[in-house]
Amino acid sequence: AQKVTQAQTEISVVEKEDVTLDCVYETRDTTYYLFWYKQPPSGELVFLIRRNSFDEQNEISGRYSWNFQKSTSSFNFTITASQVVDSAVYFCALSEGGGQAGTALIFGKGTTLSVSS
Amino acid sequence: DTGVSQDPRHKITKRGQNVTFRCDPISEHNRLYWYRQTLGQGPEFLTYFQNEAQLEKSRLLSDRFSAERPKGSFSTLEIQRTEQGDSAMYLCASSSRAAMRTEAFFGQGTRLTVV
Numbered sequence: 001a002q003k004v005t006q007a008q009t010e011i012s013v014v015e016k017e018d019v020t021l022d023c024v025y026e027t028r029d030t031t032y033y034l035f036w037y038k039q040p041p042s043g044e045l046v047f048l049i050r051r052n053s054f055d056e057q058n059e060i061s062g063r064y065s066w067n068f069q070k071s072t073s074s075f076n077f078t079i080t081a082s083q084v085v086d087s088a089v090y091f092c093a094l095s096e097g098g099g100q101a102g103t104a105l106i107f108g109k110g111t112t113l114s115v116s117s
Numbered sequence: 118d119t120g121v122s123q124d125p126r127h128k129i130t131k132r133g134q135n136v137t138f139r140c141d142p143i144s145e146h147n148r149l150y151w152y153r154q155t156l157g158q159g160p161e162f163l164t165y166f167q168n169e170a171q172l173e174k175s176r177l178l179s180d181r182f183s184a185e186r187p188k189g190s191f192s193t194l195e196i197q198r199t200e201q202g203d204s205a206m207y208l209c210a211s212s213s214r215a216a217m218r219t220e221a222f223f224g225q226g227t228r229l230t231v232v
Contacts, residue, residue, distance in 0.1 A: 004159075035220065043206065045160070045223035091159050104150065104173065105221065107159030 002027045004094050006108035013082050014116055021077045021111045023092030029053075034068065034075045035093040035105065045091070051075065082115045089113075121224035123209050129230045130199055137195045138227045142211030149192050150221060151184055152208040153177065160208055166192060199231045 003026040013019045025034065036048040049059065051068050059066050063080045079086055089112050093105040122141040130136050142149050147168050152160035163182070165173040168189035178184075181199075186192040196203055206228050210221040 037223075042225060043228075044225040045208065045210075047220045047222065050220050093159070104162035104165060104175070105152075105160070107161070109157070109159050 002029075002094055002096055002106050004092050004106055004108035006090075006092055006111050008111045009109070010112045010114070012114045012116065015083060016081050017115075018078060018080050019082050019113065019115075021079075021090050021092075021113070023075045023077065023108060025073050025075065025092070025094045027094060027096055029096045031096075033095040035095070036066065036075075036077050037091045037093060037107075039089040039091060039110070041088070048077075079113075082113075084115050084117050087113055087115045121209055121211050121222055123207075123224040123227050125227055126225065127228045127230075129232060132201060132231055133198055135195065135197045136199060136229065137193055138207055138209075138229075140192045140194070140209030140211075140224060142191070142209070143213075143222055144190075146211035146213050146222075147189065148212045148221075149186060150210040150212075151192070151194050152210065152223075154206040154208055154226070155204075163194075196229075199229075201231045204229055204231045 005024045007022055032053045034051045037045045038048055039045050049066055056068050056070055065078045067076045089110045091110045092108045095105050124139045128136055149166040151163040153163055154160040162175050163178050164184050166186040169186050181197045184194045206226040208223055208226045210223045212221040
């Protein structure tokens, strides 16, 4: 069965602190995709990154970085030097299969990040 | 293009009434998804269209729910005989077929409150 677990419900940090959001997934497929989305108070889910199961290279984009480890089924997200604008709910999601159909995203419950000044 | 558009943004309805939501995807996207999100939870998949064909439906989509995408462009989601448990944010997303598994872009959602 497929599942995404975000064990951290809420995290509070002070500006400029680094913060890591954890994501653990379960799947029986060998081909799958992992995603992170940000949901600010406005409600719209904003795509951050997609990673396929064959690409374990870590990625850095500005203050954001992602650590994908198949051995531990984890896809963690780190924000370096956090800012108040980073305050949002962050979702990790899984999409299974390598087929043609646009299969659904399976989301975790999200981690609420609060960054104070 | 301004992204995925959903209308209305908010809807308050009395229990037992029917409601209909509309989603306009990004114009070149042929895939369209509906999700439901309740407070404190991640979005849950409801249904998926490729062009006008509804290819996948979740078991969450009870008989009271129906979705259409008649011309392969905009989509509607109707809930008949609403119940208080239907109160949630209904999210629409679209994606392109250009790549095997490209990311889905989400709209701002329609927040439904059933009183």
